[in-house]
Amino acid sequence: MASLPQAPPDPVRKVPVARPAPPAIQRVRRRRRPSGEPPPLPKHLNASGKWWLALSALVVAVWIVVVVTGSATHFDVADTRMLQAIADIRTPWLTRVAKVTGVLGTPAAIYVIWLANWLLLVVLRRWRHLFVWIGVGIIVVNIGASMASTLQRPRPFEVEILGPWAGFSMPSLPMTVLSAFLVSTVYSLVPAGRFRAIAKWVIAGLLVVTALSRLYLAQDHPTDALAGVILGVAVPLAAFRLLTPNDVYPVRYTRGRPAHLDVTGARGDAIIRALQDQLGLVASEVKPVGLAGSGGSTPLMITVKGDPETHVFGKLYAATHVRSDRFYKLGRTLLYGRLEDEQPFHSVRRLVQYEDYVLRVLSDAGLPVAHPLGIVEITPEREYLLVNEFFEGAREVGEAEVEVDDAIIDQGLWAVRRMWEIGLAHRDIKPANLMVRDGTLFVIDTAFAEVRPSPWRQAVDLANMMLVLGLRTSAEQVYARARRQFSDEEIAEAFAATRGLTMPSQLRRMLRQQGKDLHGDFLRLLPYRLPPVRIQRWTWRRVVLTLATLFGGAIALSLIIGNLLGSPL
Amino acid sequence: MSGAVVSSLAVLAGLGLSGCSSDTTATTEMPTCAEAEHGNASNAVVLMAQSVPTASYVPCLRTALPLGWGFHHLDARSDGSVFSLDSDRDGQEAIMVRLEESCDTSGSTEILSDREGLQRFERVTRTTPHFEGERYYRFDGGCITFEFRLAGESRGEGLALATSAVGVISRADLIEQVHEDSDGRLSLDPAAAEGEP
Numbered sequence: 069m070a071s072l073p074q075a076p077p078d079p080v081r082k083v084p085v086a087r088p089a090p091p092a093i094q095r096v097r098r099r100r101r102p103s104g105e106p107p108p109l110p111k112h113l114n115a116s117g118k119w120w121l122a123l124s125a126l127v128v129a130v131w132i133v134v135v136v137t138g139s140a141t142h143f144d145v146a147d148t149r150m151l152q153a154i155a156d157i158r159t160p161w162l163t164r165v166a167k168v169t170g171v172l173g174t175p176a177a178i179y180v181i182w183l184a185n186w187l188l189l190v191v192l193r194r195w196r197h198l199f200v201w202i203g204v205g206i207i208v209v210n211i212g213a214s215m216a217s218t219l220q221r222p223r224p225f226e227v228e229i230l231g232p233w234a235g236f237s238m239p240s241l242p243m244t245v246l247s248a249f250l251v252s253t254v255y256s257l258v259p260a261g262r263f264r265a266i267a268k269w270v271i272a273g274l275l276v277v278t279a280l281s282r283l284y285l286a287q288d289h290p291t292d293a294l295a296g297v298i299l300g301v302a303v304p305l306a307a308f309r310l311l312t313p314n315d316v317y318p319v320r321y322t323r324g325r326p327a328h329l330d331v332t333g334a335r336g337d338a339i340i341r342a343l344q345d346q347l348g349l350v351a352s353e354v355k356p357v358g359l360a361g362s363g364g365s366t367p368l369m370i371t372v373k374g375d376p377e378t379h380v381f382g383k384l385y386a387a388t389h390v391r392s393d394r395f396y397k398l399g400r401t402l403l404y405g406r407l408e409d410e411q412p413f414h415s416v417r418r419l420v421q422y423e424d425y426v427l428r429v430l431s432d433a434g435l436p437v438a439h440p441l442g443i444v445e446i447t448p449e450r451e452y453l454l455v456n457e458f459f460e461g462a463r464e465v466g467e468a469e470v471e472v473d474d475a476i477i478d479q480g481l482w483a484v485r486r487m488w489e490i491g492l493a494h495r496d497i498k499p500a501n502l503m504v505r506d507g508t509l510f511v512i513d514t515a516f517a518e519v520r521p522s523p524w525r526q527a528v529d530l531a532n533m534m535l536v537l538g539l540r541t542s543a544e545q546v547y548a549r550a551r552r553q554f555s556d557e558e559i560a561e562a563f564a565a566t567r568g569l570t571m572p573s574q575l576r577r578m579l580r581q582q583g584k585d586l587h588g589d590f591l592r593l594l595p596y597r598l599p600p601v602r603i604q605r606w607t608w609r610r611v612v613l614t615l616a617t618l619f620g621g622a623i624a625l626s627l628i629i630g631n632l633l634g635s636p637l
Numbered sequence: 638m639s640g641a642v643v644s645s646l647a648v649l650a651g652l653g654l655s656g657c658s659s660d661t662t663a664t665t666e667m668p669t670c671a672e673a674e675h676g677n678a679s680n681a682v683v684l685m686a687q688s689v690p691t692a693s694y695v696p697c698l699r700t701a702l703p704l705g706w707g708f709h710h711l712d713a714r715s716d717g718s719v720f721s722l723d724s725d726r727d728g729q730e731a732i733m734v735r736l737e738e739s740c741d742t743s744g745s746t747e748i749l750s751d752r753e754g755l756q757r758f759e760r761v762t763r764t765t766p767h768f769e770g771e772r773y774y775r776f777d778g779g780c781i782t783f784e785f786r787l788a789g790e791s792r793g794e795g796l797a798l799a800t801s802a803v804g805v806i807s808r809a810d811l812i813e814q815v816h817e818d819s820d821g822r823l824s825l826d827p828a829a830a831e832g833e834p
Contacts, residue, residue: 141819148823209661217664220680223687225815228827234714235662236684636661 093441094374095348108345109315109338109447117309120302127239127295131219144225147289151227154283162284163230170231170281172274173242181249182636189256197256197319200311204304208248209636212241212299224286231285240288240296245636247275247300255308259319316386316450329366329384331356335446339384339453342444343370347455349380349441357381364389364515369458380441381458383423383515386451390416402614419515420452426492426517427456433490435483436510459503459510465536466499466578472540477549479509480537484530485553493521497532498572499539524565524601530554531566532575535586539578543589556595563590564598663712668720670697670804677814678806681711683825685718686811689738690826692779694755695811696720696734699804706798722798726789732799733784740780742773750774752805755781768792772799781805 101107134140171177182205189198213235221238223229235241250271258267279293288296315335331339331354343349350373357369368382394412413419420443430437438457445452463470465480480502487494494501495516503510518525530550538546550559567587568576579586591597668681678697686695702708702722709730711720717737721730745760755774763769772783783803787795808825815825 141822144819145822213661216662217666220664220666220684222680222683225819225823225825226827228690229687229715232715234712235664236680241662 093349093372093378093380096344096350098348099345101345107445107448108342109335109451111310111313111447111450117302117305120298120305123298124302127298131215131238131295135219140221143289143291144221147291148224148226150290151224151283151286155227155286158230158284166281166284167231169277170285170287173246173278173282173287174232175242178242178245178249178636181246181253185249185253185256192257194256194319196317197308197312200307201252201256204248204252204307205245205636207307208300208303209241209245211303212239212244212296215239215299216241221289221292224289227286229286231282231287233287237288237292238295239299240282240292243275243279243282243288243293243296244300246278247271247297248304249636250274251301251304252308255304255312255319257319259321260314316388328356329386329451331366331368331384335451338446339368339370339382339444342446342453343455346444347442349455350374352377354382364393368453370455379458379460380455381438382444382456383454384446384451385416385420385454387416387449390414390419393419398613398617401610402617415449416452417449420454423515423517424454426514426519427454429490429492429519430487430511430514430517433486433492435486436479436508437514438510438512459505459512462503462505462510464499465502465504465509466539470504470540472504472537474545474549475507476504476509477537477541477546478552480533481530481550481553483509483511484533487529488526491520493518493525493529495521495525495529496572497529497536498574499536499578500574502536523561527558527562527565527601528570530558531562531590532571534559534562534590535566535571535575535579538586538590539582543586543593547590547593559590560594560596560598563587563594565601567600662714663710665708665710667708668697668711670699670806677818678811681713682806683811683815684713685711685736686808686825688713688715688718689736689779691738691777692736693777693808694774694779694781694805695808696736696781697804697806698802700802702802703798706802722802724787724789724795726791727795728786728788731785731787731789731795732803733782733786734799734803735782735784737780737782738778740773740775740782742775742780745771745773751800755805768795774805 134143185201186198189195189201216236216238219236219238221236223233223237254264254267254271258264275297279288279297282288282293283290315330315333318330329335336354339354340351343351349370351370352373353371354368356366358367366384366386368384370380370382372378372380390413397412413422424440424443427437427440431440438459441455441457443452443454465472465476484494484497494511494514495518496513501511501513503512534543534546534550547559554562571579664681666679666681668685669679670682671678678695682695682697685697686692689695698708705725707723707725709721709723711718717735719733719735721733723729724731742758742760745758747756747758750757752774755776758773758775759770760773761768761770767789768785768787770785772785774781783799785792785795785799789795812825815823
């Protein structure tokens, strides 16, 4: 919007804010992690994952040796003798049994597994598992087909083949794909623990039965089936354990936001150990707190040993939060245009560093924010814990028990004024982020704060603060107090900039619940109104992003319809 | 859009387009009658022979394809095999060569065969705007079908190519080849089937 004639502000009265002293927290000597020592919660593949990957590497190595040395005949002869031995026990009824028990290796059965998993994962909205599932399916099918085409091993010699087959035999593509699909099913649909352990034994049994059937019917050589199973198990095992680790992306059938990480078990232990090593805080308990109000991280209350015991507040961030943030910002850009500079973060380390930095800037400026205590690394580049002061006994400003008087209003308005002075915008002023304790207002959650924001964004902060404070008081009271710190032009600009989308959803919801038009009340109090600031702005970035998204969507749709929904075999 | 998203889409698109459906068991390895080094038929031909265990002859490619022609793929299955040739003038899969246990030659005309031991039949189903027709070679235990879908002007080229580039190899030769390759330890067919026509 055009720059406004800025009236010289009235002399702003200083609002004395008695900022509480930092909490006395008992600390112990910190310990530097020496080179080579694993981080508190290392990325892990588990022993079985490594074992299967090693077996896959062995299979590939054997293939190379066989091709280079031309020694395939030795394997052919050994396999043929085994198949001949199996063929010797063939009887009509056993053949019928083998044809039935080998049904899982048929294209129809594999197609059913493929589509059923698609459907289930879409219904369950387990998108990450779905993408890994599809990726594993595509990779395994293509690797298996490429290897078969490269090795060009014919079907078994000297034995009558009783079942259907297609293409070269090494590795057995049906066994490869079936193994991969069953393992993927277990890792994407069965919760970790006892159920998954049982499921693994079940699929092991199914694979053995299917392989025996195929050997009986001489559809595959024994080494074809073995190589297929190894390849088919190793790829999804590695993919799911690395890309959807259970402690980050658990498979569960209970309600709960996916952003919230489980802080029990290995992660809980790692957090306690890391807190002591990196910050010198000896924690006795780590438990989630205020999950309902948090969608972008896992907020934690950490009990610190001492006399007396104290608490610190932790925000656990993982790579998944960065991705969520990225898609959230992309969605906002596509839907609403350039609301503000919505560039996403590209790593969880950067995200946490930024929030810690902003917290320190706000703290240094004397704003009533939590005292920052530092960053704890849980898993390098994947998980970090931002630790700061815990406001013991503080309540949200929107709660009925909290008394919002002139002093609280002044503190809230002063916080905005002070942020303007130091060139910051909070960008998420809402009831849940304003806490009150003993007559002091605290501003929390600086995750969305921005250094040197646009004037528009700063104006929105003011209007949102006035609206939040007005929830528990009245527009008249808040407006009267605001005029002590802000000029009429500034307040008019704030309400010209703020409406609907620019308000946090919690604030919008509470305004609706109250049933009064607080925004309209403020507008009526203004001596004059400014034209609303246009927030729907098309930019080149938005155009490119929209086109790229539509193009990507069209490609994905055509792939799904034309390819991925087809049979993998 | 982040690089990761773009690259993920690209990978997905690339992998997806590379095939996750019916072509996965097909191979682009040419079923050559005699590979240059040791004169043996390729394993793709052996696989075709396995797809029709009764067939006494198996089709194969005996010469390099002329400019403008390319090998599409070979799909060998337990109930028969088919490979196809692409042409930059006559279109994709302009010539398809099938090996099956039997074929329906009704409506076709038997003509003098250019291959010893094989009966030849011809059937033309369309001449304009493009040429469509079949050529059959019937023999003991099997049948080779050439399906022509020639969209170009010079249809004679495709018909001639089918004669010159596509050859046949006898099952007996393949049995001998497998036997020699395995130092006499293996045979192509089960013992009971060997020697049968």
